[in-house]
Amino acid sequence: MSGLLTERVALVTGGGSGIGRATARAFAAEGATVAVADVDPEGGHQTVELIESDGGRASFIRADTSIAGEVENMVAEAVRTHGRLDCACNNAGIEGRVGTTTIDYDEGDWEHVINVNLKGVWLCMKYEITEMVEQGAGAIVNIASIAGLVGLSGSSPYAASKHGVVGITKTAALEFAKQGVRVNAVCPGVIDTPLLDRIVTRLPGRKQFYLDAQPIGRLGAPEEVAAAVVWLCTDQASFVTGHAFPVDGGFVAG
Numbered sequence: 001m002s003g004l005l006t007e008r009v010a011l012v013t014g015g016g017s018g019i020g021r022a023t024a025r026a027f028a029a030e031g032a033t034v035a036v037a038d039v040d041p042e043g044g045h046q047t048v049e050l051i052e053s054d055g056g057r058a059s060f061i062r063a064d065t066s067i068a069g070e071v072e073n074m075v076a077e078a079v080r081t082h083g084r085l086d087c088a089c090n091n092a093g094i095e096g097r098v099g100t101t102t103i104d105y106d107e108g109d110w111e112h113v114i115n116v117n118l119k120g121v122w123l124c125m126k127y128e129i130t131e132m133v134e135q136g137a138g139a140i141v142n143i144a145s146i147a148g149l150v151g152l153s154g155s156s157p158y159a160a161s162k163h164g165v166v167g168i169t170k171t172a173a174l175e176f177a178k179q180g181v182r183v184n185a186v187c188p189g190v191i192d193t194p195l196l197d198r199i200v201t202r203l204p205g206r207k208q209f210y211l212d213a214q215p216i217g218r219l220g221a222p223e224e225v226a227a228a229v230v231w232l233c234t235d236q237a238s239f240v241t242g243h244a245f246p247v248d249g250g251f252v253a254g
C-alpha cells in the first residue's frame with residue numbers, strides 16, 4: 001500500500017510506544033497526517049520525530065484516555081490542528097496486575113484496568129464519532145486482544161476490559177453504519193512490545209509459555225498489527241464494520 005490515506009487525518013492513542021507507535025508510523029506512511037496522543041510526552045514526541053524524519057506529518061497531544069475532559073480536548077485539538085478527523089486507532093491500554101486469579105484481585109486493580117482499557121475506549125469513541133458523524137464519514141479501529149475473544153488465565157480484569165471493547169465496537173458499528181462511520185476492533189495475539197517486556201520481567205517463564213502457545217511459532221511484531229489497523233481505515237475496507245479481527249499467528253483458531 002502507499003498513499004491510500006493521502007489528505008486524511010488519523011489519531012492514535014497510546015502512540016508513544018509499541019503497537020501505537022507502529023500504527024502512527026504506518027498511517028503516516030500511507031500519507032495521513034497523524035495526531036499522536038499519549039499520557040507519556042517523551043514517547044509521544046519520539047514518535048512524532050520518527051514520522052517527521054521519514055518525511056511524514058504529525059503532532060503530539062498529551063492525553064490520559066481514562067479522563068473524559070482530556071479525551072474531549074484531545075479530539076478537539078486534533079481537529080483544531082489538522083482540520084478534520086478521518087481515522088482513529090484507540091490503542092492506549094495497560095496490562096494491569098497479571099498472574100493473579102479472579103478471586104485475588106482487589107477493587108483498585110479492577111477499576112484501574114477497566115478505566116483505562118474499556119472506559120477509555122468508550123470515551124474516545126464518544127468524541128471521535130461525534131466529529132465523524134458531522135463530517136459524514138470516518139473509520140475507527142479499537143485495539144482489543146485475543147483476551148477479548150477467549151479467556152486468559154491470570155488476567156481477569158484485562159480479559160473483561162477487552163471483551164468489553166469488542167462489545168462496544170460491535171454496538172457502535174451498528175449504531176453509526178448508516179452515518180458513514182465504520183467501527184472495527186483488532187485483536188492482537190502476543191506482540192513483542194514494552195508491555196510484553198514488563199510481563200515477562202515480572203513473571204519469568206512467561207515468554208517461553210507464550211512462544212509455545214503460538215501456532216505460528218513466534219511472537220508478533222507491532223508492525224504486523226499496525227498493517228491490519230491501517231487497512232481497516234482505508235477505503236479498501238469500505239464494507240467492513242463491526243468486525244473483531246484477530247492478528248494473532250493463529251492463536252484463537254486453536
Ligand code: NAP
Nearest residue numbers: 014017018019039040064065092093145188190191193195
Ligand atoms: P505499550 O508498549 O505499553 O504502549 C502503550 C502506550 O499507551 C504507552 O505509551 C503508555 O504510556 C500509553 N498509555 C497507557 N495508559 C494510557 C492512558 N490512560 N492514556 C493514554 N496513553 C496511555 O503497550 P502495547 O503492547 O503497544 O499495547 C498497546 C495496546 O495493544 C493495548 O491496548 C494492549 O492491551 C493491546 N495489546 C497488546 C498485546 C501485546 O502482546 N503487546 C496483545 C494484545 C493487545 P506509559 O508507558 O507511560 O504507560
